[in-house]
Amino acid sequence: MPNSKKLHLVSLGCTKNLVDSEVMLGRLKEYEITDDNTQADVIIVNTCGFIDAAKEESINTVLNLHEERKENSILVMSGCLSERYKEELQKDMPEIDIFTGVGDYEKIDELISSKQSTFTPEVYLATETSGRVITGSNYHAYIKIAEGCNQACSFCAIPSFKGKLHSRSLSSIVKEVEMLVKDGFSDFSFISQDSSSYGRDMELKDGLIDLIHAVEEVEGVKSARILYLYPSTTTFTLIDAIANSQVFQTYYDMPIQHIDDAVLKSMKRGFGEEKTIALLEYMKSKPNAFLRTSVIAGHPGESQESFEKLCNFMKAFKFDRFNTFHYSNEETTTAYTMEQIPQEVIDERAELLGKIAEESTLNSLQNMVGKTVTLVIDGESDEHEYLLSARPLIWAVDIDGEILINDTSDLPVEYGKRYEAKITELVGNQLLATLLKVVD
Incomplete structure (x- = not known):
């Protein structure tokens, strides 16, 4: 069956939410993932309901996507916010086609095909059988x-x-x-x-x-x-x-x-x-x-x-x-x-x-200037042309920042591979480093 249907998924809040979003992607493999929400047949927003700012972001995201979505598309609101305020949101947000909370990520394909809202009382916890699709990294x-x-x-x-x-x-x-x-x-x-x-x-x-x-x-x-x-x-x-x-x-x-x-x-x-x-x-x-x-x-x-x-x-x-x-x-x-x-x-x-x-x-x-670190190259830097974005393995993904590689020492560059690098200087709040060798 050709990938004719398109899916646009937005995962808000923490990385724990991201894992649940990846489970939903695993259940919807027949859909082609698209960054263009206006072309999507199904739009899912996995919401955060932790604090006011997160709630506001979740509601605004959903409403903006509704404004731009194509006719006959399905808009799904899942996750913590819809779980926490399920009665109020179902009453106040007719824009949403399907509501689901924090218990039904593995049933998302069934919910979409039946256009049913559901809130299982048990909180879902992904396991090795969940079949999720890892996003954002090859390593x-x-x-x-x-x-x-x-x-x-x-x-x-x-x-x-x-x-x-x-x-x-x-x-x-x-x-x-x-x-x-x-x-x-x-x-x-x-x-x-x-x-x-x-x-x-x-x-x-x-x-x-x-x-x-x-x-x-x-x-x-x-x-x-x-x-x-x-x-x-x-x-x-x-x-x-x-x-x-x-x-x-x-x-x-x-x-x-x-x-x-x-x-x-x-x-x-x-x-x-x-x-x-x-x-x-x-x-x-x-x-x-x-x-x-x-x-x-x-x-x-x-x-x-x-x-x-x-x-x-x-x-x-x-x-x-x-x-x-x-x-x-x-x-x-x-x-x-x-x-x-x-x-x-x-x-x-x-x-x-x-x-x-x-x-x-x-x-x-x-304090890191002059030190040698083990890092992974994630790709080209978004901000600086000709520079590579890397992360020391001691830093957590996404939250601790990046180091820019401005000298590869003519080593072969492979994204997701580990290298030893020397941190040479701090420019503003950005560390620069030179690759020394490939780490097996």
């Missing part, structure tokens, strides 16, 4: 290790629509990695809402450490990293296991959200300043460690004094990267009914933290 893939979250952070609505922690079996994860290695993938990012809790619902004491050891045994895995550790479920033993691994990068992505005890208590983080700093210092002590975190500006209970304390800590600690979120007041969260900080104060605080984040990143980049 890197995300592996979702769990869904849901057992934490009760006061600002977070995710457990209200994603439910409690539900981990995949270790054998399922290993099988998926083995299958992807056979397909030519060699670099993996392991993701979930709270990766350091992996396996606790299956009574594994150190589930993530078990996962690290199991993945190390898979021949063909050249590098890996774990995203989204949670302070109260991250142990010193886990930090050691990551640092000592020959396969996993010494990459610690642990959102701390704040550092002041009073604010951490109002956030229901279950972990105070002293223990958080002890974990961070231990991570930092590991050779060639890379530390990423995120913080929230303007959470209820954040006094000027506690905000200044956070700023001083973020300046002094010098994370390699950190993200700042404006506090967003979300229904179904315990912070929703707390006394709120004025929006203009939240915005001012977020802006100040953003400037500290820029300085922190620049400091991290400057």
